[in-house]
Amino acid sequence: MARPKPRPCPHGCSNRLFCSNKARRRHVHKHHGPVPDFCNECKEPFLSETALQHHNRDKHDNPLPLIQRISTLSLTNPAFGISSTFSTGFGGGFSNGFGGGLARGFAGASALSVGSTSSGLRTVSSIPCDLYCQTNLDNYIETTIQPDTTFLVNENAAVDSLVHMLQHNVPDEIRPARVIKGGSLGKGTAVKGKSDIDLTMMMSWERYPNVAALKANMKMVLPTLENTLRRMPNIRVDGSTTHAVQVTMTDCSGKEHAIDILPAVDLTQYESNETIFRRMLGPDSSIKAFYSASLAPLQVDLVRGLPTKVKSLIRLIKFWNKDKVKPILEDRCPTSYVYEIIIMDAWVNAGRPHAFDMKKAAHAVLTKLRNHRSLEICTPGISKYQRCDADIRHSTYIMDPCNPTNDIYNNRSFDWAGVAEEAKKWLDKQVFDGVKNFAASWY
Template sequence: MGRRVSWKYRMEHPAEFPFVCDLCKPANRRFKKLLSKESHDKMTSRHDIVSVQRRIQMSKINTTIDSQILPDENYRHECKAVIRRIGNILKNNVSLKYQPAEVITAGSTGKGTAIKGSSDVDIVFLLPEGTYNTVGSMLAEHTQILDDLQGTLRRSGYTVTGRSARALQLRVTCNEHGTGKTHCIDVDILPAANLEKYTRPEIFQKMRDCPVSERKFFTPSLTKIQRSFVKSDIPAQLKRLIQYVKHWKTTMMKVKNPPSSYCFELLAIHLWQQDGKPQTFKIENGLRRVMEKIADYQSIKVEFFEYYNYNMHQRHIGPHIIDPVNPYSNVLDVSNSDWSDVALNARKYLQQADMRNATSRFCD
């Protein structure tokens, strides 16, 4: 006998139909009896992995990710070319004293979470080990190092658009070959002390013992670890979610001083870990989970202990997201961003139809 009640009715009466198929798209199928669900689950043509993945791709949000957000081959080619040019300039044209031991690419491009039309690249300039193997030795000449890098870039035709205590900023306009399109790449160039000879526990001990004002300068030296945390240890579906949240931030969120994209990356990873690290999940569920937490930002308390142990734990008052490689760095920092406006934007997004039909867990 065929089913007598529509799927829509079943979704609207969950108490009457408590048993749920977690794989079906676009909406979960609900059943009154466990036996009916088990019979449905045996429909292998519906639940084989290829069929599941195909239905995942059919969602509206996934379609947006594929068509509007993921960088295409031309975009990736131009980004790589920009990074390669700047890297070669830094390797070959700075003063011999500062000639880098290595140039490391990070930021969204280095971590595989870049979005079309808006990329950020961190180029870490790892100083020679023999002379600059402590943060203190680098800071003693930090102004001169930045001056030298800025002069080198200027002589090579690049205009430095900003300069902070830690980095130089460039904005590079790229022409995508064969398309006539242009896009901008924001580049931060960060000199870093060469701490390669130290173990991680030794580095974190030095971080603890140094003056508070110096602790933030350890982070660029740990770029490889930071990049690996996002690039290597999470599934492709979570990267897609992160890219969509970045797209929301740059195109839909109306905030004067938004948080960093890295802040949203770490929040998404933390919530995914809390929900059991599922390798596949409905993108709508993951997005609702992230948006609900952003909307309730005062409750955000995120720390990671993959690279340092709990002895490095700091007492934090208020919302915080602590950098996985620097226990002294709160990347959420409400004093630098308009989080009340961010939360308002998240609450508005949660009113969209795709969110109303989603659950608040990655794995449900």
């Protein structure tokens, strides 16, 4: 019997050949997904609607093309709060209860639902429209951006198990006193289907009483940590940087999570912020980069303590960044933490409201991004230091509120002009019609 022809990954993964289409589909769905086409009965992913049609014909005795088996099309218009159902065979056109054309229905549609038939056709519900088509930002955050409970439970369980292993299953010389859960998961600003996770290993104070001691031993700490992680279940080590080991962890549902693990000195537990900052600005200025991980608890507490509505605004801007900005700018795109700082500054300038109009708040933040050359951010009330202690050397700056030596605007090569251009595109959309100059009030 002839051996099956090996099938390559359609996304160009090197040295990845699969003996069956099923294995290839699962690889694509796991590493490049999500694959949009599923069989409603088998729950198998398919790379195209044509492949799904063939599967339905061969496995479920359904010879009809997929598009002919759609029985109802439901369109919901958020602008008018109305729903209409169109009956179709895709041969004789559309009819609806309003007597209007199909174009009007699609122009305001934000969701598309395809009804199931007895033949086992998959059901697709709540397919979100493009972000730039939205007129109800609060609803879009709730239905499209905010993560569901299952995702958060699985992710937290996976991360907690890794934290437990780091506390109990590593050699004594690198065993942490505690582990800080950072990134969007620790701060409470995760976006549906994706979140960044940082785990900061606060090393034993007895072994590492200062940053210089950790820096001197980092060539031992990181390789030891990397070798230990390679032996842990459900962990794949992807590499390391000067300050961290990067891994991918698979949770109980099979979803993968990228995690950075950073060894650090537990400074904030034993020293005041003023003492830490004085060292960074003084005799330890040459190794100040190694202080960043040690300041992680300050960053997490700062964002975690924000009102829920502000976190929703952060999620919205992060989603916009991931969906619109990052595909264009790639590595020159600002990090989530940069957007968090800009949003917190705008929130303070608006009077720290707990409830506000999301359109006005988003407009204020996007206007700041569009006018990025005017940014002067060292915000009283959220910064952990006095303005006079900040190491400001430029007319435009974004000072990290937890690090007086870190001017994020000038220390990183982000493409601010590209961010401003994309911010202007969104500001010109219908959602912001009539919204302007609300920087001082978001009500």
